[in-house]
Structures are given as C-alpha cells and as structure tokens.
Amino acid sequence: xKKKVLLMGKSGSGKTSMRSIIFANYIARDTRRLGAxxxxxxxxxxxxxxxxxxxxxxxxxxxxxxxxxxxQRDNIFRNVEVLIYxxxxxxxxxxxxxHYYQSCLEAILQNSPQAKxxxxxxxxxxxxxxxxxxxIQEREDDLKRLSKPLDCxxxxxxxxDETLYKAWSSIVYxxxxxxxxxxxxxxxxxxxxxxxxxxxxxxxxxxxISHCERKPxxxxxxxxxxxNIIKQFKLSCSKLAAAFQSMExxxxxxxxxxxxxxxxxxxxxxxxxxxIPSAATLINIKNxxxxxxxxxxxDGGHPALTx
Numbered sequence: 001x002k003k004k005v006l007l008m009g010k011s012g013s014g015k016t017s018m019r020s021i022i023f024a025n026y027i028a029r030d031t032r033r034l035g036a037x038x039x040x041x042x043x044x045x046x047x048x049x050x051x052x053x054x055x056x057x058x059x060x061x062x063x064x065x066x067x068x069x070x071x072q073r074d075n076i077f078r079n080v081e082v083l084i085y086x087x088x089x090x091x092x093x094x095x096x097x098x099h100y101y102q103s104c105l106e107a108i109l110q111n112s113p114q115a116k117x118x119x120x121x122x123x124x125x126x127x128x129x130x131x132x133x134x135x136i137q138e139r140e141d142d143l144k145r146l147s148k149p150l151d152c153x154x155x156x157x158x159x160x161d162e163t164l165y166k167a168w169s170s171i172v173y174x175x176x177x178x179x180x181x182x183x184x185x186x187x188x189x190x191x192x193x194x195x196x197x198x199x200x201x202x203x204x205x206x207x208x209i210s211h212c213e214r215k216p217x218x219x220x221x222x223x224x225x226x227x228n229i230i231k232q233f234k235l236s237c238s239k240l241a242a243a244f245q246s247m248e249x250x251x252x253x254x255x256x257x258x259x260x261x262x263x264x265x266x267x268x269x270x271x272x273x274x275x276i277p278s279a280a281t282l283i284n285i286k287n288x289x290x291x292x293x294x295x296x297x298x299d300g301g302h303p304a305l306t307x
Contacts, residue, residue, distance in 0.1 A: 001050055001052065002052045002054045003051065003052070003053055003054060003082070004054045004056065004079050004080050004081050004082075005053050005054065005055045005080075006058065006076070006082070006083045006115075007019060007055060007056060007058060008060070008068075008083065008084070008085050008086070008100075009060050009085055009087060009097075009120075009122075010065070010087075010088065010091065010093070010096075010097055010100065012060070013060060013086040013091070014086055014122045014123055015057055015058075015086045016031075016057055017031035018086070018120075018122070018168075019043075019055065019057055021159055021164060022164070022165075022168050022205055022207070023043070023045050023055070023204075025231070025235055027232065027235070028160050031159060040056055040058050040059065040076070041056075041057040041059075042054070042055070042057075045204075046204075047172065047204075047264075048176060048202060048209065048264045048265070048296060050177075050296065051175060051177065053175070056076070058076070065100055065103075069104075076107070077107040077110070077112060078111045078112065079111075080111070080112035081112075081115060081116065081175060082115060082117075082118065082171060082175065083104060083108055083112075083115050083116070083117045084118045084119075084171065085117070085119050086119075086120045086122050087101075087119065087120065087122060088123055089126065089127055089156075090123060090126050090127075098142070098146060105117070105147060105150060108150070109149075109150065115150075116151075116153075116174055117150050117151065117152040117153070118152065118153050118154075118155065118167070118171050119139075119140075119143045119147075119152050119153070119154045119155070120155050120156075120157045121135075121136055121139050121140075121157065123158060124136070124156045124157060124158045125158040125159075125160045125161065136154070136156040139154065140154040155167035162224030162227070162228055163224070164224075165207060165208075165223075165224035165227040166223070166224045168205075169208045169209070169223070169224070169227070176209060179209070179210065181295060182209075182210050182292075183212070185291065185295060186198055186200060186210050186211070187212045189212075189291075190212040190214055191214075193271075193276075193281060194271070194273060194276065195214065195269050195270060195271050195281075196214055196215040196217075196272050197211065197212065197213045197215065197268075197269075197270040198211065198212050198268065198269050198270070199211040199223060199267070200261070200265050200267055201227065201230075201265060201267075201268065203263075203264050203265055205231075206227045206230055206231045207227060208223040208224070208227060209265070211223065215272070230244075230247075230258065230266075245260055246260065248278060250278075253272060254271065254272045255270070255271050255278065256269070256270045257269045257270075257278070257285065259282070259285055261288075261289060261292060262289060262292050262293045262296050263293070265296075267285060269281055269284075
C-alpha cells in the first residue's frame with residue numbers, strides 16, 4: 001500500500017534536513033552538509049512492512065514553486081494523502097511564505113481534497129525560550145484561519161530536540177491503516193502483563209506508532225526523547241559493526257525493557273512492580289510477538305506487501 005506524502009516549503013526551511021534525520025539516520029549536525037533540493041526528490045520508505053510512504057521532497061526555490069502550481073500542478077498535487085508544509089520561523093518573507101502555502105492549499109483542494117494537512121513551524125531552537133509559546137500560538141491561529149475549509153495541524157519543530165520526532169510520529173500515525181486495532185491489542189497486552197506503559201516503535205525510524213499508558217507520567221516528551229536516544233545508540237552500535245537487539249534498564253523505581261518485537265517494530269515495556277521478575281516480562285514479550293505479527297500482515301483483510 002503506497003501513500004503519497006508531499007513535503008513542501010520555501011528553500012532553506014529545513015525540509016531535507018528533517019527528512020534525512022527521520023528516514024536516513026542522519027544526526028542533526030551532519031545535515032549542514034546537505035545541499036538544496038533540485039526540483040522534486042522522490043523516495044519510497046517502507047514503514048511497518050505493508051505501508052510504503054511515497055515521499056515527494058519538493059525544492060523550495062521560487063522558480064520550482066511557480067512551476068509546481070503551473071505546468072506540474074496535476075502531477076504534484078494528485079493523489080496526495082498528506083501535505084506537510086514547513087515554515088522557517090525566522091523567515092523575513094512571511095507574506096510570501098503564506099502566499100505559497102495558500103497556493104498549495106488551492107491545488108490540494110482541486111486535486112486531493114481528502115488530504116490531511118500538517119504545518120511545521122521549524123527551527124524553533126532559534127527563538128528565545130520565553131517567546132516560543134506566543135509565537136507558535138500566533139502562527140497556529142493564522143495558519144488555521146488561512147487553511148479553511150481544510151483543517152491543518154500545527155507543530156513547532158527543531159532538528160536539535162525531540163519535537164521533530166513528536167511531529168513525524170503524529171503524521172505517520174495518521175497513515176497506519178489498522179492503527180485502532182493495533183492500539184486495542186496493545187492495551188490488552190499491557191493489562192495482561194501488568195505493565196505501567198507499553199510503547200511500539202517502528203524499527204527503522206524509531207518513531208512511536210502506538211502506546212498504552214496505565215500510570216500517568218509527568219514527562220509528556222518522554223516518547224520522543226527515547227526515540228532520539230535509542231536511534232543515536234543504534235547508530236553508535238552500527239559504527240562498531242554491532243547490531244542493537246535489546247536493552248534492560250532497572251533501578252529501585254522501575255524496570256524498562258526494549259526489545260525487537262515484530263519484523264518491523266521494537267517494543268518498550270515499563271513496569272514498576274518489583275515482584276515481577278525480568279524473565280517473566282521477557283517471556284510475555286516473546287509470547288505476544290506472533291499476535292502482533294498477524295496484525296502487521298493484515299490490512300483490511302488483504303495480505304501485506306512483502307519486503
């Protein structure tokens with residue numbers, strides 16, 4: 001199953017950097033050597049085995065942008081599942097940015113009216129901490145107003161912290177075909193093993209695709225922080241020609257287990273009951289694998305594409 005994802009925004013807004021971090025295992029500092037995208041770069045990213053993201057990274061130079069809305073209009077904007085528009089928060093041409101965004105929306109309404117729209121207000125690390133909340137609220141209000149009759153979801157992002165993973169996890173979540181069934185099964189599994197929390201990560205990107213929480217946690221950014229940390233750890237392992245398989249972290253308050261789960265996911269299980277031995281949790285993870293593998297192979301009753 002292919003889903004077309006359109007990544008747009010003015011040149012220099014950070015589109016290719018974020019794509020490279022999420023899908024090509026770049027670390028933030030290495031994105032500085034990336035050049036500007038010329039016209040449209042296509043990539044097919046296999047996600048959860050049967051879902052292929054057909055990612056169109058569209059160069060943001062003015063000549064290209066004008067071309068997208070004229071001679072390439074039907075080709076670019078037809079059959080789009082998701083439009084991701086990236087704004088540089090420090091852009092000095094906000095009016096022009098908004099004009100291009102509105103042109104995208106008009107083309108989407110004409111060619112793919114069912115598409116979901118996401119706006120990423122990017123490079124938020126360049127904004128002073130005490131100004132961030134006000135700026136993102138103002139931008140979000142403006143963008144939601146401009147987007148009507150379409151709905152848009154806004155995220156404040158930076159390649160230097162967990163916000164990038166939060167935004168992309170939320171976007172990809174919208175594309176997973178059987179996500180509700182996945183969540184129901186995950187909740188059942190969490191209850192059976194008496195865990196505080198269970199998370200499912202996509203294997204290649206380490207984006208969170210589903211979670212179940214039975215005990216409240218004060219850190220709302222913990223998923224994205226874990227994604228970032230484990231992905232960097234995986235990269236370190238690969239540089240040493242070692243493969244990351246599993247991890248256990250334990251202290252007096254909790255035990256956390258991260259393990260390969262299905263062919264396309266990792267699972268993280270957090271338990272705080274000291275009476276539950278590690279071996280019992282690991283056996284439960286092992287026994288649950290086959291049930292979640294079946295879910296991955298089914299999309300509306302049809303067999304999944306093979307990798």
